[in-house]
Amino acid sequence: MSNLFDSIFNNATAAVDPLRLLLALLVSLFLGLALSWTYKYRTLYTREFVISLTLLPCMMTLVIFLVNGSLGTSIAVAGTFSLIRFRSATSGSRELIAIFLAMIIGLAAGSGYLLLAILSTLSLLGVWLVLENKQSKADHQRRRHLTITVSEQDSVAEQISQLLDQSCSEIDFISVTTVQAGEQLTLNYEVNMKSNIDDFALANLLISKIENCDVALTKKAKKRKNL
Structure with missing residues (x-):
């Protein structure tokens, strides 16, 4: 030794x-x-x-x-x-x-x-x-990075929050970014999906309830390119 x-x-x-x-x-x-x-x-x-x-x-x-x-x-x-x-x-x-x-x-x-x-x-x-x-193997495998791009609308953030409450057990708002001189908004969330909800169900729910909505779901947040 x-x-x-x-x-x-x-x-x-x-x-x-x-x-x-x-x-x-x-x-x-x-x-x-x-x-x-x-x-x-x-x-x-x-x-x-x-x-x-x-x-x-x-x-x-x-x-x-x-x-x-x-x-x-x-x-x-x-x-x-x-x-x-x-x-x-x-x-x-x-x-x-x-x-x-x-x-x-x-x-x-x-x-x-x-x-x-x-x-x-x-x-x-x-x-x-x-x-x-x-x-x-833990519950973290149901955690997703959610990106939603929508046109500027009144109470759109409240509408998104209500939909996420229906399908997710935990919601963390990360950031909001304006696109095309403020005509569109890009909202980023970290969410834990409920056990009876999968990626396709969550994406379809958001697309069907929100007009002119683009949705991106990933298991990992994007890595910075400077490493």
Whole structure:
């Protein structure tokens, strides 16, 4: 068990075995691939972000290896958290977890704690997958992102609310956007459909009761394109 906290890099000597550095890079790359696969599981993603997430542990490993000192490591860790804070303005919680875990992999592998990096990463990814599967089987699978586009009418919002109350157990109003110089309104909701209502029934109800209405129902909200 004590080997878990043993580094493969010998800090007592200045010489470094290139094979050990290569091993650390390969381990971080393998863990980065596992992380990116877990991130892609049941989510919308961009190819650029997945590639970056795969290579980030390798780059972090190399940075930590090059600084190779307590002061340098502290500065590198500070830069890591600054990067995460910078991405927090445009990222969801899933992306932040993935970036943070990629940094942890790079820090552990760059410090030489390969066994610790492997065991902790695989354990966290396993918990991630279990929670993802558990949530997909819960009542949250009836939650939808609803977008309604209607022409500007008096009391149209009240009419929509009444219809949603009939078919949904929970309604969260998200936003309203004007289209074509205010001639149309786009309303966004997060709703939980009742057990006896499906997507087609809800869409047909709204279309039949509201004039000039376009409806879009999705299981996931749209991802931002900047990731």
